[in-house]
Amino acid sequence: MSEEEKKFDIIVKSNTRDLFAFTKLVPSRKKRFEKASSEPITTDPMNELAIRLHPLRQYLVISEIINETKSTKTYKLTPDPNSNTNQLAYFRAGQYLSLKVEVNGVTITRPYSIASSPSDALKGFYEITIRKEEPGFLTQFIWNKWKVGTKIESSGPEGFFFYEPLRDLKQIVGLAGGSGITPFRSIAKEIAEDKLDAKLTILYGSSEEDDIIYHNEFKVLEKKYPDKIKVVHVLSCEKVTLEGCELGFLTSDIIEKYCDVNNSSFFICGPQIMYNFVEKELEKFNLLHKRIRREAFGEIKEILSDPEFPQEVAEKIFKIKAQIGNLTKEIPAKATESVLVALERANLNPPSKCRSGECGFCRSLLISGDVYISPVSDWRKAGDKKFNYFHPCASYPITDLEIKVPRHL
Amino acid sequence: MSESKEQKIEDLYDVVVIGAGNGGLIAAAELARRSTKILLLEQHNLPGGFASSFVRGRFEFETSLHELYDWGASSNKGGTRRLLERYELDSEFVAVPEAYRLILTDPDECMDVVMPFGIDAYLDTIEKEAPGSRESVRKFFDLAEDINRATNYIGQTKGHPDQNVLLKEHSNFLKTTAYSVEDVQNALNIPEKARSILNAYWVYLLVPMSRVNFTIFVSMVHGYILKGAYIPKFRSHDYTTALDTRIRELGGKIEYNTTVEKILVENGKVVGVETSKGDKIKTNHVVCNASPTLTYNKLIHPKSEVPEIAYKEINARRHGVSTFVVYLGLDATADELGLTDYSYFINNNMNTDELYESLNNLETPKVQATICLNRAIPDCSPPGTCIVSITSAFLPGVWDAVKPEDYFTLKNKIAEDLINTLETATGAPIKEHIEEIEVATPQTISRFTRAYNGVVYGYEPESWDSFVPRLMTMNDEKHIEGLEFCGGYGKRCHGYSSALKDGETAALLTLQDLIQKGELK
Numbered sequence: 019m020s021e022e023e024k025k026f027d028i029i030v031k032s033n034t035r036d037l038f039a040f041t042k043l044v045p046s047r048k049k050r051f052e053k054a055s056s057e058p059i060t061t062d063p064m065n066e067l068a069i070r071l072h073p074l075r076q077y078l079v080i081s082e083i084i085n086e087t088k089s090t091k092t093y094k095l096t097p098d099p100n101s102n103t104n105q106l107a108y109f110r111a112g113q114y115l116s117l118k119v120e121v122n123g124v125t126i127t128r129p130y131s132i133a134s135s136p137s138d139a140l141k142g143f144y145e146i147t148i149r150k151e152e153p154g155f156l157t158q159f160i161w162n163k164w165k166v167g168t169k170i171e172s173s174g175p176e177g178f179f180f181y182e183p184l185r186d187l188k189q190i191v192g193l194a195g196g197s198g199i200t201p202f203r204s205i206a207k208e209i210a211e212d213k214l215d216a217k218l219t220i221l222y223g224s225s226e227e228d229d230i231i232y233h234n235e236f237k238v239l240e241k242k243y244p245d246k247i248k249v250v251h252v253l254s255c256e257k258v259t260l261e262g263c264e265l266g267f268l269t270s271d272i273i274e275k276y277c278d279v280n281n282s283s284f285f286i287c288g289p290q291i292m293y294n295f296v297e298k299e300l301e302k303f304n305l306l307h308k309r310i311r312r313e314a315f316g317e318i319k320e321i322l323s324d325p326e327f328p329q330e331v332a333e334k335i336f337k338i339k340a341q342i343g344n345l346t347k348e349i350p351a352k353a354t355e356s357v358l359v360a361l362e363r364a365n366l367n368p369p370s371k372c373r374s375g376e377c378g379f380c381r382s383l384l385i386s387g388d389v390y391i392s393p394v395s396d397w398r399k400a401g402d403k404k405f406n407y408f409h410p411c412a413s414y415p416i417t418d419l420e421i422k423v424p425r426h427l
Numbered sequence: 428m429s430e431s432k433e434q435k436i437e438d439l440y441d442v443v444v445i446g447a448g449n450g451g452l453i454a455a456a457e458l459a460r461r462s463t464k465i466l467l468l469e470q471h472n473l474p475g476g477f478a479s480s481f482v483r484g485r486f487e488f489e490t491s492l493h494e495l496y497d498w499g500a501s502s503n504k505g506g507t508r509r510l511l512e513r514y515e516l517d518s519e520f521v522a523v524p525e526a527y528r529l530i531l532t533d534p535d536e537c538m539d540v541v542m543p544f545g546i547d548a549y550l551d552t553i554e555k556e557a558p559g560s561r562e563s564v565r566k567f568f569d570l571a572e573d574i575n576r577a578t579n580y581i582g583q584t585k586g587h588p589d590q591n592v593l594l595k596e597h598s599n600f601l602k603t604t605a606y607s608v609e610d611v612q613n614a615l616n617i618p619e620k621a622r623s624i625l626n627a628y629w630v631y632l633l634v635p636m637s638r639v640n641f642t643i644f645v646s647m648v649h650g651y652i653l654k655g656a657y658i659p660k661f662r663s664h665d666y667t668t669a670l671d672t673r674i675r676e677l678g679g680k681i682e683y684n685t686t687v688e689k690i691l692v693e694n695g696k697v698v699g700v701e702t703s704k705g706d707k708i709k710t711n712h713v714v715c716n717a718s719p720t721l722t723y724n725k726l727i728h729p730k731s732e733v734p735e736i737a738y739k740e741i742n743a744r745r746h747g748v749s750t751f752v753v754y755l756g757l758d759a760t761a762d763e764l765g766l767t768d769y770s771y772f773i774n775n776n777m778n779t780d781e782l783y784e785s786l787n788n789l790e791t792p793k794v795q796a797t798i799c800l801n802r803a804i805p806d807c808s809p810p811g812t813c814i815v816s817i818t819s820a821f822l823p824g825v826w827d828a829v830k831p832e833d834y835f836t837l838k839n840k841i842a843e844d845l846i847n848t849l850e851t852a853t854g855a856p857i858k859e860h861i862e863e864i865e866v867a868t869p870q871t872i873s874r875f876t877r878a879y880n881g882v883v884y885g886y887e888p889e890s891w892d893s894f895v896p897r898l899m900t901m902n903d904e905k906h907i908e909g910l911e912f913c914g915g916y917g918k919r920c921h922g923y924s925s926a927l928k929d930g931e932t933a934a935l936l937t938l939q940d941l942i943q944k945g946e947l948k
């Protein structure tokens with residue numbers, strides 16, 4: 019715009035004062051600086067809160083081991099002040115810990131739901147319950163090696179499998195299978211402590227009577243809080259001595275028998291096969307998406323049974339050229355094992371938490387080659403798909419690969 | 428562990444960029460484009476800082492961006508667009524449909540207006556709502572144009588304008604830039620009601636009109652109304668990942684999960700950095716996307732290398748707000764909910780001193796800026812759903828005493844209040860349609876970006892600390908040789924565009940230094 023077109027001359031206070039104010043701008047800034055304190059800032063309260071709620075690591079020590087069933091044990095974990103963990107992070111009932119374990123010189127992680135209540139964390143302990151699996155790379159090791167006094171490295175509390183009052187209905191229906199009961203114990207305890215204003219009905223599938231975890235404990239809770247907590251055992255074995263239980267699987271008939279289907283929020287946690295089954299059953303009720311919450315079920319166990327998996331590579335072992343920090347290493351990788359497992363086997367100490375594709379903590383760059391990602395565990399962001407970032411915990415090599423992995427935090 | 432030693436980075440770099448936020452990404456891209464050997468270190472496992480996204484269930488949420496400033500249509504490109512286009516990113520941006528809808532909820536202030544983009548359309552609407560205001564508001568926009576011309580001129584002179592030219596041709600700029608918005612609006616005689624409408628964008632600065640600098644505010648309002656607002660089609664994570672890709676293609680190296688713990692300084696000069704992964708990297712140049720607050724108080728090593736004036740500068744400035752966001756994935760469409768607009772500013776009134784004060788305690792703030800993303804990107808969520816996010820803010824310090832065991836209850840209570848306000852103001856039945864909900868607080872900001880005390884809005888842009896004095900003093904306020912800052916605490920104040928452009932400036936200043944010292948091959 020030229021000078022003639024200029025519409026007006028502003029006067030804020032007066033012409034001279036306005037111009038004077040401008041010439042004073044920098045000098046008055048300098049004066050403010052000179053007058054200010056020269057004390058360094060030494061605190062960052064939001065960072066401190068963040069570290070308390072979401073510590074990068076918690077160093078724990080086993081203080082007690084409880085035999086639950088023939089194949090499950092509960093480990094009570096307390097802070098290890100010798101490694102500078104003095105308090106445990108608070109959490110939301112239903113969340114998990116990612117435990118880091120060194121097995122025969124190889125470091126791996128596994129997610130375990132916290133089975134104790136959030137207020138127990140304030141008292142100084144978490145409990146996790148572990149089922150021994152067959153064959154079970156890790157659990158066999160845990161059975162042999164974990165004793166009272168054993169030190170364990172953990173993440174902070176993780177995951178989104180918790181009751182959210184602004185979303186969920188007051189009536190929770192827990193559909194649990196096997197060791198999938200663990201987060202519901204935490205939720206039940208929180209309800210019993212009157213910290214969570216909800217009701218919980220658990221339909222709990224087990225294969226044998228003596229596989230039922232927390233049997234007596236839940237009995238006590240049911241007795242004490244009959245309007246709030248109810249557990250129905252569903253057993254898939256032939257012979258049963260237990261009273262009041264159901265036989266078979268978690269079918270829609272059983273669900274309907276014990277639940278007000280249209281006025282409940284369903285929470286599912288259990289082994290993968292159970293999800294497939296239960297979700298089919300729930301389809302019959304035509305529920306809204308938000309009424310069904312699923313815990314991440316960990317790594318896909320039988321990738322070959324995934325109908326879209328390219329079966330022709332099943333027997334193959336590929337090469338992965340992995341860059342991690344300044345290191346580049348070529349490692350072998352089975353088509354039927356996730357890229358994360360290959361990285362762990364090579365002892366590269368890659369980052370991981372959920373092992374289900376969900377949390378994105380292992381996010382890595384695919385420089386070349388191709389991976390198979392099952393649609394059920396594909397939680398990548400749109401931008402990541404476009405620019406070839408992938409989650410190694412939920413990706414299977416189907417060619418040789420070149421990848422760049424971030425170092426563990 | 429045996430391997431982690433081999434994973435350490437111990438080479439020599441021309442420049443180390445600390446932080447992959449908006450500022451750091453552009454600084455790294457620009458330096459890489461100009462063939463410097465750079466290493467970009469980011470403590471998180473994603474690029475972007477605040478400019479990111481996250482997935483819950485069927486939804487991918489935008490973490491922070493409401494509206495990108497200074498983008499513009501292809502026929503009228505703004506500076507931010509021209510800057511990003513330089514890197515030829517495979518990333519799409521779409522226009523936001525209308526400027527904003529302002530709803531005031533106090534019974535005696537009741538207002539509900541939708542304001543369009545385009546200066547003439549805007550003036551027509553404001554005249555209709557506040558008869559007799561058109562001329563004074565037009566003058567407000569005219570001043571913005573004068574200021575644009577002035578800043579372009581100053582830019583052309585590379586920060587060394589001729590005082591006579593300034594006085595003769597840019598007097599409107601000179602005469603307003605030391606004043607608050609309130610001072611200038613008083614002088615322009617803008618009627619009260621028109622001011623309420625015009626000042627709705629104050630949420631993007633969150634400093635009351637009695638204190639916020641006129642120049643930055645008027646440039647922002649004018650820029651949005653003139654050029655419109657844009658957002659990335661696939662959330663901010665898309666363009667920040669596009670930048671990550673381009674930086675690597677240009678030969679830059681990026682390491683995530685790597686926190687810089689020390690910037691090593693000797694005799695007033697940068698000599699290297701050390702990280703949480705034990706890396707010891709030699710460099711004479713650091714471009715730092717972390718704030719001066721964190722850098723001088725935590726990163727510079729040894730502490731004896733921090734001059735007293737650096738602490739004084741930080742302590743003299745006022746840290747801006749942190750944000751509180753409720754992210755909602757709803758199982759009804761925007762049409763079904765009756766959410767007709769993209770951007771809602773919902774406040775009790777437009778008394779910005781009172782609104783600002785409401786951010787100073789743990790009660791629910793009287794301010795919210797709410798986005799219905801599907802109004803700009805209809806298919807940003809699955810059919811039958813929509814994405815809504817409610818943003819409010821708190822002054823630093825307010826959350827300091829919150830205990831972990833009270834944290835979840837507190838954030839849910841504030842989230843519920845904000846949702847209730849949104850429901851009452853718009854009539855949309857939000858609560859019954861919540862499929863996914865996530866609530867971010869000042870703690871969340873700190874957790875993911877390590878921003879000092881969760882602060883998002885950098886230093887408050889009062890007149891003495893707005894972008895004009897910051898640019899005028901940028902050479903004298905440099906205290907360590909080889910250290911340049913970029914980002915939301917930088918020379919252009921906070922916001923995406925400012926941070927991006929500041930990244931470019933930091934890169935160019937560093938490059939100049941490299942060339943002058945003959946350090947560039």
Ligand SMILES: Cc1cc2nc3c(=O)[nH]c(=O)nc-3n(C[C@H](O)[C@H](O)[C@H](O)COP(=O)(O)OP(=O)(O)OC[C@H]3O[C@@H](n4cnc5c(N)ncnc54)[C@H](O)[C@@H]3O)c2cc1C
Nearest residue numbers: 446448449450470476477491493494687914915922923926
């Ligand atoms: C909820 C919300 C809504 C917003 N809405 C808008 C909007 O609509 N329009 C707008 O223009 N702006 C908006 N903003 C502001 C905008 O996001 C910021 O001003 C801008 O992104 C700041 O960019 P930055 O370059 O300062 O980087 P930041 O985002 O602050 O990133 C800094 C980066 O540095 C990293 N880092 C820090 N310290 C270290 C270290 N020691 N070592 C390694 N890495 C480190 C961090 O992890 C981070 O990635 C909003 C912000 C929020 C939170």
